[in-house]
Amino acid sequence: MRIPFFTADFSAEQERKKKLAEETVKKREDEAPITALIEKHFDTVLHTAILTSAVLGSVYFWRRNLRRFPTANHVTPELIARKKPLVGYVTSVGDGDNFRFYHTPGGWLTGWHWLRKIPTGQKALKDQTIHVRLAGIDAPECAHFGKPAQPYSAEALAWLRGKLLNRRVRVQLYQRDQYTRVVGMCWYWKWGIWKQNVSLEMLQVGLATVYTSAGSVYGEIEQDLLKAEKTARSKKVGMWKLVKPFDSIKNDGTPKTHRNRTCRVTILFLAN
Template sequence: MSILYHPGFVGLPVWTGPPNVSPKCRKRVCNGAFTDWGQGAVESLEMALHTTDPRVIFRGKTVQESIRSQVQEMVVDQGPDAKVPSAVTLHVLSLVRLVQRMRTILPNVKSIPQWMYRDGKRIRGRVVDVPDGDNFIMLHTPLPHSMRSHPQTDFSSSTFKERMDRSIRVRLAGLDAPEGPFKGGSGQPFYREAKEFLEHLTLDKEVTIELVGRDRYSRVIAVVYRGWGPFRFNVNAVMLEEGLATIYWGINRQFGRHFHQFKRMERRAREAGRRIWSMPRTELPRDYKRSLLQAEAVQRKLVKAEAKEKKAAKRRSSRKSDRGGQTRSQHRRRSVSESSRQERPRRTV
């Protein structure tokens, strides 16, 4: 019966008496306090729902209309002096809890609070784009599809900033898929297969992500699930088991509670020689990216040194043209002799 004394809901009685009073007595006293609760409950519900999205439909009505009508009918049926039973209180509080979850829509990564990462919370969403084999973009959709009245966001003509402000970019925790064309490279083998397989599992489908952390690129690191009940499966583990990804050992690696499961899935794929493990020498995606970045850094240094040499040669040629084609030492001797000749006094007769 602790829900009867919930302090976060305005209008419900809270036990403030001596702590040694029995729960049965507390229940009797609090039920008596429900005598003039009717209108206060409606006002409290209105306060709790003032930011609810009016486009959200629940059982043929907006959420505000649905809960407000149920409470008003309850007060009319019971009369102004009736005591509201505990079961009805529990029902109303559960509806308020449901509404609060409905109205909490997370539009982007910045809107996810840190405590959700710390507690490993799960959120549902619909995947709208899959850039590569270990990333996807999703919209947070807490309502089931049949109860959702707002249209899905179309990203076909959006800029990158608009897309990031209206969506959540997710990095699959604990794994690294083959890299695509990057910094002039042609991409790793099985890059396209990994991307298409992740699209097959998640694109235009409802997924549940378990929040693990956030990386330096403002992406949510998460463990992804598909399906319901006994048919639910771990997308991260499936990618590893199919040999389309390896365990990520780079910076900011996070596995949540699934490190041993991921190691077991990767070992199975390696022993079976699937996909990337079927090659004679498997280059890890992070090693491939590091080699391309090192090659790019060397090329950048060469270009910078060449530009510096050209600039120095141009400076030398401009100075030589100012001296009339003479070397620096010749020009210095000539300038010294001219200055001494000009300063020499004339002899008087």
Template structure:
């Protein structure tokens, strides 16, 4: 009888030990799933509302996907981050905003400054407009407004804008927006000595600028004696 009792006790202890191991296993698994789920959410699905909210580790290492909601000047625009795209629920579970909804989107968009390019200045602060200032704005609006784009943050400028490389999908593949603006003659290669960002594309941009100049496109159609680059304009009126 004693032997049977001992065996029963051993069996109960074995079952209890197995149950504890299973509980520990499931607990560790659940904790791991929560940790990695949180990391996945933070990296892939968590929306970044403004330039000030972009993590430092994102700069130069990661593209952000989203929609251009407004274009206010020839070389900058507002961008609504759509993390995860369609798979992140955008367009069917999460609402994608319409364009030019300034009040509704206050504090919800990233202010992007195109890298490597300077567009002609429009009239502001009592200063006259540069030739092709309005045309550069219209070109950028027609090229990206309402479109889904990829933004690669490079740095923050003094106006709290995110200087970025920007790519948009067109019929002939992904296009570098800065390069296309320079090609069309609606912008020059960024000339400032401090704070210039090209993401390794400076020589390509300069090649496109020479080509646009040779073909007298956009601002390059103005005779040299009457032409000012955006940088020269800023130096004159700043």
């Protein structure tokens, strides 16, 4: 059977268009290989970009919010400058104005206490806790390094242990001191909702004085701290029971005065 002439012309035209399209595609690929590659693999590039952004965003979020800081040596000046408080669990209280806590970033939301357990025991907690010196106050010191215990040091230690030991706390970091501790303001939760400031409360019960030496920090509550100490003095609560009404400021029985007096006695003893 003979093929009609117009059918042959139509087939030739289709073949010509097909070749022209192939040449156009090849020309585009030669002239713009990167653009062509993106057009050809757009979905792959898009998914890769989304995944990369998600990974980088997760790393950034983890570093800013979920990274755990084991010790005070891991607390950087940048972290302090951010003024972001740390949440943790108090594992020990060594004196009337300092304690150690295990940093638990994210708290309950990231599984701490119900999925992620906090280590116990001295060996497991070694190099895993942050040593904190309470900001704004000075509490009576217990006996150490051959120095006798200061009056009301046992009461201050017992009070602080009763408030903080084995409890969740929130610590606002201010600076690091010469003893590799972090100086910070601490709050604990009362009835699950109210945050109590430990420094302020210790002043109110007469178990600490406002810290006035060089490098002291008070956050934003310096006047509140001074007022709390003044009220405790006037009511003679806690250690202020030991101070006579007409004692001079130089002999007021505060922890700082006691330390200075002890140091003077020690120096005189060694000199003789």
